[in-house]
Amino acid sequence: MNVQTExxxxxxxxxxxxxLPAEDFRKALNRVxxxxxxxxxxxxxxxxxxxxxxxxxTYGKEIFYDDAANQLISEEYPKAYEECELxxxxxxxxxxxxxxxxxxxxxTAVVALRPEVKLCDYKGVEVVRIDTSxxxxxxxxxxxxxxKTNSRSLKVDEPAQEGDTVIIDYExxxxxxxxxxxxxxxxxxxxxxxxxxxxFEDQLVGAQAGDxxxxxxxxxxxxxxPDLAGKEAVFIVSVHxxxxxxxxxxxxxxxxxxxxxxxxxxxxxxxxxxxxxKADNAKRRHEDEAIGWIASESEIDVPEEMIDTQVNSSxxxxxxxxMQNGISFSQYLQMTGMTVEKLREQLRPETTDRVRASLVxxxxxxxxxxxxxxxxxxxxxNETAKRYNMTLEDIKKDMPDSEIKSLKNQIAMExxxxxxxxxxxxxxxxxxxxxxxED
Numbered sequence: 001m002n003v004q005t006e007x008x009x010x011x012x013x014x015x016x017x018x019x020l021p022a023e024d025f026r027k028a029l030n031r032v033x034x035x036x037x038x039x040x041x042x043x044x045x046x047x048x049x050x051x052x053x054x055x056x057x058t059y060g061k062e063i064f065y066d067d068a069a070n071q072l073i074s075e076e077y078p079k080a081y082e083e084c085e086l087x088x089x090x091x092x093x094x095x096x097x098x099x100x101x102x103x104x105x106x107x108t109a110v111v112a113l114r115p116e117v118k119l120c121d122y123k124g125v126e127v128v129r130i131d132t133s134x135x136x137x138x139x140x141x142x143x144x145x146x147x148k149t150n151s152r153s154l155k156v157d158e159p160a161q162e163g164d165t166v167i168i169d170y171e172x173x174x175x176x177x178x179x180x181x182x183x184x185x186x187x188x189x190x191x192x193x194x195x196x197x198x199x200f201e202d203q204l205v206g207a208q209a210g211d212x213x214x215x216x217x218x219x220x221x222x223x224x225x226p227d228l229a230g231k232e233a234v235f236i237v238s239v240h241x242x243x244x245x246x247x248x249x250x251x252x253x254x255x256x257x258x259x260x261x262x263x264x265x266x267x268x269x270x271x272x273x274x275x276x277x278k279a280d281n282a283k284r285r286h287e288d289e290a291i292g293w294i295a296s297e298s299e300i301d302v303p304e305e306m307i308d309t310q311v312n313s314s315x316x317x318x319x320x321x322x323m324q325n326g327i328s329f330s331q332y333l334q335m336t337g338m339t340v341e342k343l344r345e346q347l348r349p350e351t352t353d354r355v356r357a358s359l360v361x362x363x364x365x366x367x368x369x370x371x372x373x374x375x376x377x378x379x380x381x382n383e384t385a386k387r388y389n390m391t392l393e394d395i396k397k398d399m400p401d402s403e404i405k406s407l408k409n410q411i412a413m414e415x416x417x418x419x420x421x422x423x424x425x426x427x428x429x430x431x432x433x434x435x436x437x438e439d
Contacts, residue, residue: 003080012113012303016092017106018080020072025105028068036064061101069099073107080109087114090305091312112303117363120297123423127286132278134271142270143250150258151245159206160242162192166204167241170215174233181225182233186240200235211239224335283421290420295356298363302355310351311344318343358413365412368419372411380407 002019033052042050042058056063073094081088092109099105153165160166165188172182191201203215215235223229248254250263260266319329333339364370378392385395 001076001079001083003083005084005086008110012115012301013305014084014086014088014111014113016080016084016086016109016111017097018076018109020076020105022102022104024072025068025099025103026101028072028105029064029101032064032067032071036067065099069096069105069107072105077109086111088112089114090303090309093305112305115301115303115306115359117359118299119360119363119367120294122294122360122364122420125290125293125420125424126427127289127424128429129426130278130282130285132275132282134274134278138274139267139270142274143267146270147247147250148245151247153243154246155209155241156244157209158242158244159208160191160204160239161244162205163190163245165190165243165245166207166239167243168204169238169240170235172233172235174228174231179225179228179233182235188243204237204239207237207239207242209239209241213237213239224337286421286424287417290424291357291360291417292353294420295353295360298356298360300356300359302352302359307348307352307355310355311347314347314351315340315343361413361416362409364416364419365409368416370412370415370419372408376411377404377407380411 004017004019006015006017007013008015030052033055037050037052037055038048040050040055040059041047042054045054050058052064073096077092077094088111090112092111095108095110097106097108099107156164168187168189169185170183170187172179189196189201189204191204194201197217197219199217200215203213207213213236215237216232217235218232219225219228219230221230250266252263255261255263255266258266260269322329322332327335333343381395381399382392384390385392
């Protein structure tokens with residue numbers, strides 16, 4: 001493979017010209033032919049038995065060219081990316097220059113390069129002081145939440161109250177016809193949770209185990225299923241159980257059961273956890289505040305292609321997370337009335353801020369000479385290994401060099417964040433407001 005690079009005049013962009021031997025293109029054509037011949041019909045031959053030359057004579061010699069070109073590009077561009085040693089920050093804009101059997105295969109890739117960053121003074125950044133003290137009221141609220149978490153669910157032979165959970169079978173009908181998605185069995189519904197359509201849960205208050213009742217509702221006008229939006233519906237509901245939560249009482253027996261000698265020791269543990277949570281939250285807010293200010297005050301001409309690449313990556317991650325919940329991304333878009341373009345527009349401002357923040361942190365790390373040691377990389381990988389019950393060696397064996405490089409970059413940026421926060425100056429909110437108005 002021969003890779004030539006040239007810097008383009010329109011901003012920080014470069015063009016890679018990648019040339020592969022004619023033999024590589026010939027092999028790619030043969031691979032595509034082997035994969036596709038079983039799907040091609042040629043008169044006089046059984047399906048999958050027609051020679052490549054006959055198929056090309058029948059349908060044109062270029063029949064396999066596009067797929068062979070795409071295969072080579074997907075295989076060879078990553079190699080060219082590594083070989084050129086450019087600081088590329090976007091997906092390539094590919095153009096095939098020559099794809100002809102017997103000739104070298106040539107394609108170009110236009111890419112955006114990392115922009116220059118002219119940093120403002122990143123030491124002494126002002127951040128708003130945050131109170132991380134914990135009051136007795138907050139401790140009481142946290143204990144109340146713990147008690148709810150540790151509550152026991154008891155079956156009761158009493159009418160259901162708000163806050164109780166009813167175990168129900170239900171089926172919904174509109175115009176006398178059962179509709180899709182309107183049926184469930186042994187469903188635990190907490191009354192007052194507002195997890196069902198408005199009015200549904202209210203009509204189950206007072207129901208007892210063994211009851212069968214009719215629940216009348218009206219779907220909202222903006223309901224995601226157009227055929228049900230604004231329509232009346234009837235649900236036939238069978239109540240199997242009524243369950244009520246019983247909260248434990250904070251006494252000596254309770255705190256000893258959960259590992260403490262006294263109630264006061266338990267309260268002090270709650271206080272310590274709340275203080276740590278508040279301190280962690282304050283640190284994150286100071287990070288966002290300081291880095292956001294540095295990014296806004298620094299000179300960075302972020303290429304649109306870089307932002308596009310990050311937005312597309314975020315959409316792909318989002319789609320994968322949706323599919324893990326058992327629905328396709330297209331179904332999710334249909335249910336929510338969203339489109340990929342709308343989602344892209346929503347993500348763009350946040351992505352732009354995130355890209356600018358990453359650029360300033362990388363520049364600070366570069367100026368300060370921050371690097372990740374092998375021990376620091378191993379520490380990060382060990383965290384991942386423990387989370388997935390793997391060994392460090394297993395993690396490292398399957399991790400590509402590009403991910404190791406990304407991890408080292410992340411560690412260097414974390415050091416830059418620590419430097420910013422160590423040198424940040426806390427000010428009261430009013431003082432920060434006055435300074436902002438002066439600026």
